[in-house]
Amino acid sequence: xxxxxxxxxxxxxxxxxxxxxxxxxxxxxxxxxxxxxxxxxxxxxxxxxxxxxxxxxxxxxxxxxxxxxxxxxxxxxxxxxxxxxxxxxxxxxxxxxxxxxxxxxxxxxxxxxxxxxxxxxxxxxxxxxxxxxxxxxxxxxxxxxxxxxxxxxxxxxxxxxxxxxxxxxxxxxxxxxxxxxxxxxxxxx
Amino acid sequence: xxxxxxxxxxxxxxxxxxxxxxxxxxxxxxxxxxxxxxxxxxxxxxxxxxxxxxxxxxxxxxxxxxxxxxxxxxxxxxxxxxxxxxxxxxxxxxxxxxxxxxxxxxxxxxxxxxxxxxxxxxxxxxxxxxxxxxxxxxxxxxxxxxxxxxxxxxxxxxxxxxxxxxxxxxxxxxxxxxxxxxxxxxxxxxxxxxxxxxxxxxxxxxxxxxxxxxxxxxxxxxxxxxxxxxxxxxxxxxxxxxxxxxxxxxxxxxxxxxxxxxxxxxxxxxxxxxxxxxxxxxxxxxxxxxxxxxxxxxxxxxxxxxxxxxxxxxxxxxxxxxxxxxxxxxxxxxxxxxxxxxxxxxxxxxxxxxxxxxxxxxxxxxxxxxxxxxxxxxxxxxxxxxxxxxxxxxxxxxxxxxxxxxxxxxxxxxxxxxxxxxxxxxxxxxxxxxxxxxxxxxxxxxxxxxxxxxxxxxxxxxxxxxxxxxxxxxxxxxxxxxxxxxxxxxxxxxxxxxxxxxxxxxxxxxxxxxxxxxxxxxxxxxxxxxxxxxxxxxxxxxxxxxxxxxxxxxxxxxxxxxxxxxxxxxxxxxxxxxxxxxxxxxxxxxxxxxxxxxxxxxxxxxx
Ligand code: HEM
Ligand SMILES: [Cu+2]
Numbered sequence: 022x023x024x025x026x027x028x029x030x031x032x033x034x035x036x037x038x039x040x041x042x043x044x045x046x047x048x049x050x051x052x053x054x055x056x057x058x059x060x061x062x063x064x065x066x067x068x069x070x071x072x073x074x075x076x077x078x079x080x081x082x083x084x085x086x087x088x089x090x091x092x093x094x095x096x097x098x099x100x101x102x103x104x105x106x107x108x109x110x111x112x113x114x115x116x117x118x119x120x121x122x123x124x125x126x127x128x129x130x131x132x133x134x135x136x137x138x139x140x141x142x143x144x145x146x147x148x149x150x151x152x153x154x155x156x157x158x159x160x161x162x163x164x165x166x167x168x169x170x171x172x173x174x175x176x177x178x179x180x181x182x183x184x185x186x187x188x189x190x191x192x193x194x195x196x197x198x199x200x201x202x203x204x205x206x207x208x209x210x
Numbered sequence: 211x212x213x214x215x216x217x218x219x220x221x222x223x224x225x226x227x228x229x230x231x232x233x234x235x236x237x238x239x240x241x242x243x244x245x246x247x248x249x250x251x252x253x254x255x256x257x258x259x260x261x262x263x264x265x266x267x268x269x270x271x272x273x274x275x276x277x278x279x280x281x282x283x284x285x286x287x288x289x290x291x292x293x294x295x296x297x298x299x300x301x302x303x304x305x306x307x308x309x310x311x312x313x314x315x316x317x318x319x320x321x322x323x324x325x326x327x328x329x330x331x332x333x334x335x336x337x338x339x340x341x342x343x344x345x346x347x348x349x350x351x352x353x354x355x356x357x358x359x360x361x362x363x364x365x366x367x368x369x370x371x372x373x374x375x376x377x378x379x380x381x382x383x384x385x386x387x388x389x390x391x392x393x394x395x396x397x398x399x400x401x402x403x404x405x406x407x408x409x410x411x412x413x414x415x416x417x418x419x420x421x422x423x424x425x426x427x428x429x430x431x432x433x434x435x436x437x438x439x440x441x442x443x444x445x446x447x448x449x450x451x452x453x454x455x456x457x458x459x460x461x462x463x464x465x466x467x468x469x470x471x472x473x474x475x476x477x478x479x480x481x482x483x484x485x486x487x488x489x490x491x492x493x494x495x496x497x498x499x500x501x502x503x504x505x506x507x508x509x510x511x512x513x514x515x516x517x518x519x520x521x522x523x524x525x526x527x528x529x530x531x532x533x534x535x536x537x538x539x540x541x542x543x544x545x546x547x548x549x550x551x552x553x554x555x556x557x558x559x560x561x562x563x564x565x566x567x568x569x570x571x572x573x574x575x576x577x578x579x580x581x582x583x584x585x586x587x588x589x590x591x592x593x594x595x596x597x598x599x600x601x602x603x604x605x606x607x608x609x610x611x612x613x614x615x616x617x618x619x620x621x622x623x624x625x626x627x628x629x630x631x632x633x634x635x636x637x638x639x640x641x642x643x644x645x646x647x648x649x650x651x652x653x654x655x656x657x658x659x660x661x662x663x664x665x666x667x668x669x670x671x672x673x674x675x676x677x678x679x680x681x682x683x684x685x686x687x688x689x690x691x692x693x694x695x696x697x698x699x700x701x702x703x704x705x706x707x708x709x710x711x712x713x714x715x716x717x718x719x720x721x722x723x724x725x726x727x728x729x730x731x732x733x734x735x736x737x738x739x740x741x742x743x744x745x746x747x748x749x750x751x752x753x754x755x756x757x758x759x760x761x762x763x764x765x766x767x768x769x770x771x772x773x774x775x776x777x778x779x780x781x782x783x784x785x786x787x788x789x790x791x792x793x794x795x796x797x798x799x800x801x802x803x804x805x806x807x808x809x810x811x812x813x814x815x816x817x
Contacts, residue, residue: 030428033347037424040454044416048458051507055466055500059477064495136473138492145475149465 038187042194045157049198052153053205056146060209066141067210071127074151077120078203081158084113085196092189096182104172110192111165118155118162125151147206154202157195164188246357248349249777253356254335255669258662260356260363261327262743265655267367268318273736275311278303280729282713282722296375306395308710309378313396314370316381317404321411322366324516324654326359329453332519332661333422333446335669339768340440342431342785344778347424351417358414362407369403377404380708382505385478385498389470392486401471405464412457412464419457422450431767433787437543438804440766440791441536444543445522448550449515456511456554463504470496477501499564506557513650514553518546520657521588524610526791527664528592530764531607532599533800535792537591545584552581562630563637571630578628585621589614600795604762605679606664612687613656619691620649623698638708641701644694652690659686659742666746667761671774672753678745682738689735693728700724765791765803 059065091106125135125148134140135148168188247253274293277286285301292298297307334352338345346352369376378396379387383404391398426447430439466477470493478501479493529536536542558566558574566574592614601607623645627633636642659682666674705718712718712725760769767787771779785805793802797813 033424033428036428037347037351037420040420040423041416044420044454044458047455048462051459051462051504052465055462055477055504058500058503059497062495062497136469136475138474138476140475142476142495145469145473145477149469153462153465 032183034183034187035190038190042191045194045198048153049150049202052146052150053202056150056205057209059142059146064141066133066143068128068131068133068144069210070147070206071124071131073120073124073127074203077117077124078200080113080117080120081196081199084110084117085193087113088189088192092185095180095185098180100172100175104169107165107169107172111162111169114158114162114165114192118159121151121155150202150206154195154199157198161188161192161195164191246353248345248353250334250338250345250349250352251669251775251777251779253352254331256356257326257330257334257359258669260360261323261331262746264318264322264327264363266739266743268315268323269736269739271311271315271318273732274303275308275315276729276732278308278710279712280726280732282711296373305710306375306378309394309708310370310375310396310400312708313378313380314366314376317377317408318366319651320381320512320516321408322359322363324650324658325415325453325512326411328516328654328658329422329446329449329519330356330359330418331658332442332523332665333418333450335665336442336768337422337425337446338429339668339771339775339779340443340766340791341426341429341434342767342787343425343429344780344784346421347429348421351421355414355418355421358410358417362410362414365403365407365410369400369407372399372403374398374400376400382502382509383467384505385467385470385496385501386482388501389467389478390484390491391471392484405468405471409461409464412461415453415457419450419453422446423454426450431784431787434804437540438787438790440522441525441539441542441546442519442522444546445518445525448546449518452511452515452518452550452553456508456515459504460508463501463508466504467501499561502561502564503557506560507554509560510557511550511553513646514549516650516654518549520613520654520660521546523657523661523664524592524613525595526766527606527610527660528595528614529792529794530762531602531604531610532596533602533763533794534595534599535794535796537594537597538587539790539792541587542591545587548584549581552577552584556581559628559630559633562633568630575628575630579625581628582621582625585617585624589618589621604663605674605676605683606660608680608683609656609660609663612683613653613660615687616648616653616656616690619695620645620647620653624649635704636701638706639701640697640705640707643707644697644701647694647697648690652694656686659683662746664762665768666749666753667756667773668768668771670750670753671756672749673756673761674745674749674753678741682741682745685738685741686735689731689738692731693735696724696728760803763801765793765801767804770803770805 087106087109091103091110094100094102094106128135128144128147133144135144165188168185242248244252247256274289274297277289286298287301289298289301289303293307297304297310303311334346337343366376374395376396377383377388377400378394379401383401387393387397388401388405389397391401426439426443466475469475470478474493476493476496478498479491479496480498481490481492481494483490525536525542556574556578558570559578562571562574596611623641627636627642627645663674663679666672700718700721703717703721705712705721709715713722756773759773762769767785770785772781787804788807789802789804791804794800796802797811
């Protein structure tokens with residue numbers, strides 16, 4: 022579908038993505054409001070977030086930049102550049118998820134168990150909320166890899182911007198979601 | 211180019227039953243036509259038939275537990291032969307069996323029958339046909355939605371057969387029963403499977419819902435503005451929005467539950483004492499109420515997810531069969547919107563007795579009672595549509611009117627339980643059972659029956675048998691009232707729900723005759739449902755062939771397709787729409803289809 026005449030309606034797949042984003046937001050709204058309810062009850066442990074969560078923030082912001090560049094390259098039909106940036110984005114995404122995992126271990130090592138009977142809900146929430154978020158990032162990584170492989174084996178000369186645009190919107194979304202979660206957790210210690 | 215052309219250029223335009231050789235088209239094999247089909251009409255039928263299987267199972271479970279409630283002293287040796295010792299030792303339903311039956315009945319009917327079976331079927335079937343699209347925005351996601359539902363069903367079904375039985379803590383799955391394996395037999399493997407099944411179900415609903423919304427908002431044919439959409443489509447749109455926004459919250463509640471169950475966290479669990487192990491739990495500080503908040507934030511919208519599709523179909527069927535425009539179209543849309551919005555603001559009315567702050571309780575009571583407004587607008591409009599109509603009592607129409615009757619009966623008691631002060635007495639009694647079975651259970655079942663009877667010719671190109679349908683209707687209507695009406699009195703007398711045996715209870719001994727009566731009506735009504743099943747399956751192959759493209763003289767687009775539409779729905783171009791769907795009896799014409807251009811002489815209201 023190369024030369025589509027301009028249409029005023031948003032592409033259905035993009036629209037579906039926005040709805041899905043709304044849906045994911047509701048899930049995190051559920052988790053974070055559960056956190057608020059819990060925090061207002063007794064016995065809610067207070068502790069500092071590991072430094073690595075700050076570093077992972079930098080990583081995910083960087084990945085948003087590379088994603089943006091990848092989309093730009095794609096639109097300019099610069100395939101090699103596109104492949105490079107999409108690889109970088111996927112790698113940064115994977116690195117982000119790994120850093121979150123290191124953060125969990127860090128808490129455990131400082132005597133703040135996340136699971137098990139000795140755990141406090143305050144810590145378990147970190148695992149659940151950040152864990153579910155990291156899964157969403159990893160889902161994006163899988164999509165990036167698929168896009169990359171598709172670009173690798175592309176035979177025709179036809180380009181369709183939609184899948185890449187959808188992916189990039191999703192990627193920026195998980196980045197913004199992370200920043201919201203970080204601010205939320207710092208605010209409500 | 212329209213969205214439809216962008217997405218479905220590969221569907222090809224059509225393959226009629228008779229135009230066997232269509233060159234440019236992919237080969238249709240049995241597998242991709244009947245199993246992994248991406249045709250919305252086939253997926254709708256898959257949802258419908260799977261839903262019917264579940265309705266049969268869920269209904270049969272209620273027959274079993276009504277045997278216990280109606281005949282607590284008797285034993286039926288054949289029951290043990292049929293179900294085995296775990297369920298019916300000595301021919302009497304066991305206590306653990308009873309709770310397993312009630313829980314599975316509730317879960318299956320609420321989620322598998324009245325959510326997937328109802329909106330899965332009719333959203334899939336009607337959305338593309340009535341808005342003029344060749345298929346859904348993403349036929350592939352649509353197919354996935356069905357198969358996730360199927361997988362959820364397989365796991366739920368399997369859970370019935372595990373050694374420790376299926377989950378038995380009620381369809382609401384409150385902790386600690388749902389969080390602690392040691393709490394009851396059903397809390398072990400049965401609950402693991404319940405939660406996996408429900409998680410798959412949530413995924414299925416989300417995939418379906420996203421698709422329905424995207425399709426309705428983006429794929430309408432030329433001329434089909436939002437205000438020209440049939441009310442079915444409006445209702446299905448709001449249903450999908452409710453689902454997409456509330457199911458993820460349930461999922462987050464489930465995730466925390468999984469952590470408490472499997473990883474020793476204390477979201478819901480605290481240091482409660484367990485009789486079965488004779489120790490206190492090591493957990494600290496968890497709150498079971500937290501789960502209730504997360505559950506009912508979905509749970510209440512869920513009851514409207516069940517209700518709205520039925521409302522939409524009933525509006526459509528009543529208008530067609532009264533040969534009159536629907537009364538107050540915009541008010542109907544507005545009230546759907548109001549109901550959908552309020553649905554998110556009332557969840558705590560299920561929690562009036564949890565120690566909720568009474569001030570908060572009064573706010574939730576107020577918001578809850580507000581729902582009565584849009585609800586009564588709808589009832590008023592259905593009645594005024596019927597008023598002095600040229601009424602045709604087709605089976606679909608009878609069930610639609612039956613729906614209105616049930617909705618009124620059950621809705622009125624909503625006003626009782628919505629008052630926090632009254633609810634303190636009525637909560638967890640048979641009064642609540644009566645309320646929600648009439649307003650949601652039976653009413654939505656009626657909506658579903660109405661839809662099936664009405665759209666059957668479009669689904670299968672044949673007609674169902676009317677005589678059987680009438681017998682089915684009257685037995686079901688009378689049966690439903692005889693079953694649920696008396697429960698109001700039991701509830702007012704304080705009879706609590708979810709007990710295994712009331713005969714040993716001095717205050718409720720007086721009801722043993724009544725309980726027996728209710729149970730007998732349950733058996734009869736259940737058997738009457740078999741008439742429907744027989745009629746349905748017989749008619750698919752042997753029913754009277756439909757010869758008329760538009761058997762009801764209806765205005766909507768689905769009746770402009772061939773009698774057996776292929777994938778792509780319309781052989782040629784998708785028709786253009788020139789007016790709303792409710793021009794019945796206008797300017798002396800019996801009906802004017804949506805595809806008829808507006809005439810020069812025509813009176814001007816509503817296009
Ligand atoms: C005027 C409208 C309605 C009002 C004011 C209302 C109010 C209530 C209240 C306050 C309860 C909680 C009672 C208790 O547990 O003590 C309740 C229970 C329930 N209602 Fe309604 N309701 C209304 C309409 C509906 C509709 C339309 C449906 C379904 C489509 C529905 C389905 C249910 C269900 C399933 C329950 C019980 C859930 C359970 O505890 O297992 N209600 N209703
Ligand atoms: Cu409710």
